[in-house]
Amino acid sequence: MxxxxxxxxxxxxxxxxxxxxxxxxxxxxxxxxxxxxxxxxxxxxxxxxxxxxxxxxxxxxxxxxxxxxxxxxxxxxxxxxxxxxxxxxxxxxxxxxxxxxxxxxxxxxxxxxxxxxxxxxxxxxxxxxxxxxxxxxxxxxxxxxxxxxxxxxxxxxxxxxxxxxxxxxxxxxxxxxxxxxxxxxxxxxxxxxxxxxxxxxxxxxxxxxxxxxxxxxxGGKSPAFITAGCPNIRTALARLFWGKFCNAGQVCVAPDYLLVQDSVYDQVVAEMVAVLQKTYQVSEASDYTHLVDSNSFNRLAGLLEKTRGKLLFGGARDRETNFVAPTVVTDVDWDDPLMQSEIFGPILPVLRYSSLAEAVQTVQQHHDTPLATYIFSDKQEEVQLVDSIRSGALSVNDTVVHAGIHTCPFGGVGTSGMGNYxxxxxxxxxxxRKVVLKQPYWYEVALKDRYAPYSAAKSNWLMFVYRLPSIRRVRQSDLVTVLAVVLAGLVGYFIGKR
CATH class of the missing domain: 3.40.605.10 (Aldehyde Dehydrogenase; Chain A, domain 1)
Known part of the structure; x- marks a missing residue:
């Protein structure tokens, strides 16, 4: 190097x-x-x-x-x-x-x-x-x-x-x-x-x-959903907050905002306070990660000052050390300053929805092709509905961890990126992918009709050949299986003849 x-x-x-x-x-x-x-x-x-x-x-x-x-x-x-x-x-x-x-x-x-x-x-x-x-x-x-x-x-x-x-x-x-x-x-x-x-x-x-x-x-604004089909709201919130607040929210696949179904909204908000008070009572002196520089701090501080949502938890910040505490803002609407671009910091806006189908459509209208989509639900029909959002990945009942699995592709789609690794x-x-082909000379007898002078007969014959089905390559493992079956059949035949 x-x-x-x-x-x-x-x-x-x-x-x-x-x-x-x-x-x-x-x-x-x-x-x-x-x-x-x-x-x-x-x-x-x-x-x-x-x-x-x-x-x-x-x-x-x-x-x-x-x-x-x-x-x-x-x-x-x-x-x-x-x-x-x-x-x-x-x-x-x-x-x-x-x-x-x-x-x-x-x-x-x-x-x-x-x-x-x-x-x-x-x-x-x-x-x-x-x-x-x-x-x-x-x-x-x-x-x-x-x-x-x-x-x-x-x-x-x-x-x-x-x-x-x-x-x-x-x-x-x-x-x-x-x-x-x-x-x-x-x-x-x-x-x-x-x-x-x-x-x-x-x-x-x-x-x-x-x-x-x-x-x-x-990256992009990756949405997370908590539906009435979520079997364990407290565990869901613990997983959600870990994915959101890890590395002070400076995570490309972090849940950017949370959509909560009306019927469980109050319960989710109440559980939020309990989980946050237990886990995220942090200050600039604790081991919680800070923002990388003053530009990031000023951007996020500005968002907190402009939001029309209700501060549920957090909001503390220290300009000298670029510290912003884990923060949750509830009762946010789609036009809020927090919903205009990727937050990339420890601020979680919470929105309310009544119809999951309509919520999915709204996500697609405002922030199509996020890097990740998250849903906390055990109802397959709800998972399938959220899966209709084009995204780099879909995680069910967890966040972020898919990006660290080296046996799976990692990458975005549309505005969240292209390609994967x-x-x-x-x-x-x-x-x-480089094709290397070797053609035997003895096969010229079958190839000679492709050369000039051209004729209708040659064309008809070649087009007939092209219409024939492709021949599947016989792999060594397939051949071994065939031979084993034949051998077993022969053994059975001769045993039966005795």
Whole structure:
């Protein structure tokens, strides 16, 4: 890994691209060694990383360990342990009969050089999860870290990466807007960006100039529903508040607002107070995470001053430390300032609804395609209704945890992003499916009718062949099963003849 300054970015990226051209196919042994080296370095420097995030925005050690270290180390272990099978070539399930004698496989070819632009809110996992996936797929990587938001963390992680990874496969840039603009001026084979929709549009537009594909994870206003079908309101609220207030609400998949059915609204509000008083009586001196900077603090303080809702709990804040306490605002309507854009902080607006179908339609009208949708209900018809909202994911009776499951794809849809990654889905995102076909010469007898001079007879014959059903490829496991059945039948036949 090499850490480069602003003026060195063009040469560093160009060298990384040339290094990939010189070594486009890295051995599985090399890739696995890099992944395991990264895992070992992270474990070795775990305390330093935790301390750095505590320094940058008062992030509690438990939140860093549970939401970042645990899922990330698990994913890296999965990639390293299953690398050969993840990168193994595939074969088509079936072939058109006209080409059935050809040898055909689908290779997973690395794209080349990938740019990963990391956000500040989970700067460990949201930088290294795509980096690990891109490296596992055989790519070189440029990593842009948010040095303007969490400088101490970026210093520590840069040292960790320098210790762990080969400088020919990774370049790290740390800084703010100027550095981000400089890295975007370079040519890549894919860009991964995690952040706001507004900045995501800028990244996507810049990438389009060079026809560079993008993987965008953009967040949005993710709704949560509590219906009369919720069997345990107190547990539902505990799970909801954990997802909302973790990391001081600076979570892209956090429930952004809550919709509660009329018939249980008063009960839910009463239970809210009990759960909040038990769990979220915090101050700026406690281990509750703070906002990352004064801009975030001023934005959220402004929303609390402008809202027309009723303050149910919280509202305390400290400008000097960028602390905003977990806050719940009830009796909010759709036109409230809290409902205009993603909150990205520890403020939960609560809305009332009577018809779930109408509430779903209203969500679709105001905030279509969120990154996640949540519902607390055991009624399947209610879950199906909420599932009609197009979103990156749907969680039933829990929040946020789906984003940390490395065996499932993570990503948005529409305004909440495009593409996905994690585990084998990272391999899919960072490779090109390359068809490799080998046609035997002896088959020329069946192919010669495609050549000129053309005729109606040739056309009719070729079109007839194309209309024939495709032939399913017989896999080795299928063949073994067939042979076993035949053998069993023969054994049974001869036993019966005795």
């Amino acid at each position: 090499s850490l480069v300054a602003l003026g060195e970015i063009p040469d560093a990226v160009n060298k990384l691209r040339l290094d990939f051209v010189a070594r486009p196919r890295k051995s599985h042994a090399f890739i696995k060694a890099q992944l395991l080296s990264l895992k070992d370095a992270l474990q070795k420097h775990q305390d330093s990383i935790v301390s750095a995030l505590l320094h940058d925005f008062h992030r509690s050690s438990q939140e860093t360990l549970v939401t970042e270290f645990g899922p990330l180390l698990s994913e890296i272990s999965y990639l390293a342990g299953n690398l050969s099978s993840l990168l193994a070539p595939e074969t088509p399930d079936a072939m058109p009969i006209a080409f059935s004698v050809a040898s055909c496989k689908i290779e997973k070819e690395p794209l080349g050089t990938v740019l990963v632009i990391s956000p500040f809110n989970f700067p460990l996992s949201l930088s290294l999860s795509p980096v690990a996936g891109a490296i596992a797929a055989g790519n070189n990587v440029v990593l842009k870290l948010p040095g303007d938001k969490c400088p101490e963390f970026c210093k520590v992680l840069s040292r960790v990466l320098a210790e762990a990874l080969d400088p020919e496969i990774l370049v790290v840039v740390t800084g703010g807007l100027k550095e981000a603009q400089a890295v975007l001026e370079q040519k890549y084979d894919k860009i991964v960006f995690t952040g706001s929709t507004a900045v995501g549009k800028i990244v996507h537009a810049k990438a389009a100039e060079s026809l560079t594909p993008t993987l965008l994870e953009l 994690h585990g084998r889905y990272s391999i899919e995102s960072f490779t090109h």
